[in-house]
Amino acid sequence: MPENKMTAVESKLASVMQKFVGKTGGLISALRQVQDQIGYLPQEAVSVGADAFNLSRAEVKGVISFYSDFHGAPKGRTVVRLCAAEACQAVGGRELQAGVEKKYALKMGETSASKDIALERVFCLGLCSCAPAAMVGDRLVGRADLERIATAVESHAEERK
Ligand code: FES
Incomplete structure (x- = not known):
C-alpha cells in the first residue's frame, strides 16, 4: 500500500512493523511491538502486516489467532x-482465583470498566514448583497469594504512570 494512501493508524503501524522486516520471527515481534505500544492489535494490523511481510491477510490472521496473547480490543492496563x-x-x-475475582470485582476474562485491570486464566506459566503461580503484566509471581498479587498490581500500575 503506498504510504500516502495510508490512514494515520496504518502509517503508525507500518513504521513500527518496518523495523522487523527481514528478521527471524519478524511478524510476531512486529505484532508484539504494536500491541505493547497501542495496547491491542487494531484490525489494520492485518493488512499492514501482510503488506510489510509480503504475506496474505489470511496468513497474518492465522498468526494472530494462533497466539492467545494477541488481542484485538483494548485490555486492562494491568493484566493479571x-x-x-x-x-x-x-x-x-481455585481459592486464589476466587479471592482475586472478589478483590477486583471481576470474573476471569473480564476487564474493569476503567480499563485499569483485566483478569485472565492461563495454563501453566512454567512456575509449577512455586505454585500457585500468576503473572502480573510481564512479571511472574510465584507462591502467589492475594497480598503478593495486590503488591504486583500496584507496582505495575506505578511503573506505567
Ligand atoms: S501448573 Fe505450571 S505454573 Fe501453574
Whole structure:
C-alpha cells in the first residue's frame, strides 16, 4: 500500500512493523511491538502486516489467532494472569482465583470498566514448583497469594504512570 494512501493508524503501524522486516520471527515481534505500544492489535494490523511481510491477510490472521496473547480490543492496563493448570490448582489455585475475582470485582476474562485491570486464566506459566503461580503484566509471581498479587498490581500500575 503506498504510504500516502495510508490512514494515520496504518502509517503508525507500518513504521513500527518496518523495523522487523527481514528478521527471524519478524511478524510476531512486529505484532508484539504494536500491541505493547497501542495496547491491542487494531484490525489494520492485518493488512499492514501482510503488506510489510509480503504475506496474505489470511496468513497474518492465522498468526494472530494462533497466539492467545494477541488481542484485538483494548485490555486492562494491568493484566493479571492466574494459572489454572493442575499443579497450581492442587495448591490453592481455585481459592486464589476466587479471592482475586472478589478483590477486583471481576470474573476471569473480564476487564474493569476503567480499563485499569483485566483478569485472565492461563495454563501453566512454567512456575509449577512455586505454585500457585500468576503473572502480573510481564512479571511472574510465584507462591502467589492475594497480598503478593495486590503488591504486583500496584507496582505495575506505578511503573506505567
Ligand atoms: S501448573 Fe501453574 S505454573 Fe505450571
